[in-house]
Amino acid sequence: MTARILDGKALGLAIREEVAVDVAKLAAVGIKPGLAVVLVGEDPASQVYVRSKGRACEEAGMYSVTIRLPDTATQDELLATIDKLNADPAIHGMLVQLPLPKRMDSDKVLRRINPLKDVDGFHPENVGKLVTGDPTAFRPATPYGIQQMLIRSGIETNGAHAVIIGRSNIVGKPMANLLIQQGPGGNATVTVCHSRSKDLPSLTRQGDILIVAIGRAEFLTADMVRPGAVVIDVGINRVEDATREKGYRLCGDVEYEPVAAIASAITPVPGGVGPMTIAMLLKNTLQAAELTRAE
Ligand code: NDP
Numbered sequence: 001m002t003a004r005i006l007d008g009k010a011l012g013l014a015i016r017e018e019v020a021v022d023v024a025k026l027a028a029v030g031i032k033p034g035l036a037v038v039l040v041g042e043d044p045a046s047q048v049y050v051r052s053k054g055r056a057c058e059e060a061g062m063y064s065v066t067i068r069l070p071d072t073a074t075q076d077e078l079l080a081t082i083d084k085l086n087a088d089p090a091i092h093g094m095l096v097q098l099p100l101p102k103r104m105d106s107d108k109v110l111r112r113i114n115p116l117k118d119v120d121g122f123h124p125e126n127v128g129k130l131v132t133g134d135p136t137a138f139r140p141a142t143p144y145g146i147q148q149m150l151i152r153s154g155i156e157t158n159g160a161h162a163v164i165i166g167r168s169n170i171v172g173k174p175m176a177n178l179l180i181q182q183g184p185g186g187n188a189t190v191t192v193c194h195s196r197s198k199d200l201p202s203l204t205r206q207g208d209i210l211i212v213a214i215g216r217a218e219f220l221t222a223d224m225v226r227p228g229a230v231v232i233d234v235g236i237n238r239v240e241d242a243t244r245e246k247g248y249r250l251c252g253d254v255e256y257e258p259v260a261a262i263a264s265a266i267t268p269v270p271g272g273v274g275p276m277t278i279a280m281l282l283k284n285t286l287q288a289a290e291l292t293r294a295e
Pocket residue numbers: 142165166167168169170171172193194195196197200213214215216234235236237273274275277
């Protein structure tokens with residue numbers, strides 16, 4: 001079997017076009033959805049993500065602002081920036097780009113964001129809403145994008161066994177919470193694996209849908225995959241490659257070619273989960289702006 005490639009770039013673009021249509025409708029009633037992205041420091045990968053988020057916002061007709069704080073900024077300065085954005089009516093959604101410098105308390109910072117503007121969905125109020133199945137939750141963009149990709153690609157989650165590798169608050173845990181909810185893209189039986197899981201291959205081979213989010217280049221090999229499984233690769237890893245101009249290449253957490261040879265569907269890296277994440281961030285910002293319309 002050669003896997004069908006799940007084209008996140010095309011699916012993400014389709015979602016962004018849908019968002020742009022709704023943004024235009026809001027413009028007609030005088031609301032321009034606004035997203036603020038706060039970046040502390042100079043992390044090169046974060047700079048790239050922040051730039052593409054801003055660009056995507058503008059392409060969808062939204063207002064976008066990036067606030068860059070120097071590496072030397074204090075936590076109090078960051079909290080004061082969040083307070084200002086919480087009070088700014090032109091900003092409907094905001095996010096603080098992670099990871100933050102180690103000296104900062106990420107939990108404290110994320111809790112400072114007004115839950116109604118928390119488009120990353122990391123505030124405990126939104127986490128709680130997600131767990132309890134409250135549809136007003138902001139769903140973290142990466143797992144939300146993966147769920148949309150499954151739905152829009154006609155991959156049945158209802159009754160499927162989804163095996164997730166990784167239990168981060170950003171990907172693994174919210175992914176599990178989305179897949180166990182009732183409704184489209186839900187009703188799955190979910191197993192969450194992590195670095196302490198025993199005999200990982202025996203668990204991963206049970207997955208009808210395998211979602212890999214650990215941050216280790218080409219970790220998932222073909223012997224860990226049941227033939228015919230759907231494989232979603234969340235990882236973005238830089239691997240040294242002297243033949244490339246930049247000196248590195250990007251690869252996922254899945255050993256792509258051998259796994260694609262036995263899976264029924266697979267996401268590439270790049271061009272899989274990444275573009276879906278950005279599309280869902282825009283969708284969440286639209287959702288935040290629509291809240292103000294209802295006020
Ligand atoms: P974290 O480092 O926060 O979490 C990694 C998880 O993987 C942990 O739960 C860890 O287990 C688990 N893990 C690590 N090694 C193993 C192992 N050998 N066996 C089993 N489990 C293991 O990473 P994130 O969730 O933030 O990100 C994961 C990857 O996804 C990264 O490459 C990141 O760049 C990428 N990413 C991509 C996004 C996109 O838009 N495409 C968005 C967000 C992330 P334990 O908890 O026990 O330590």
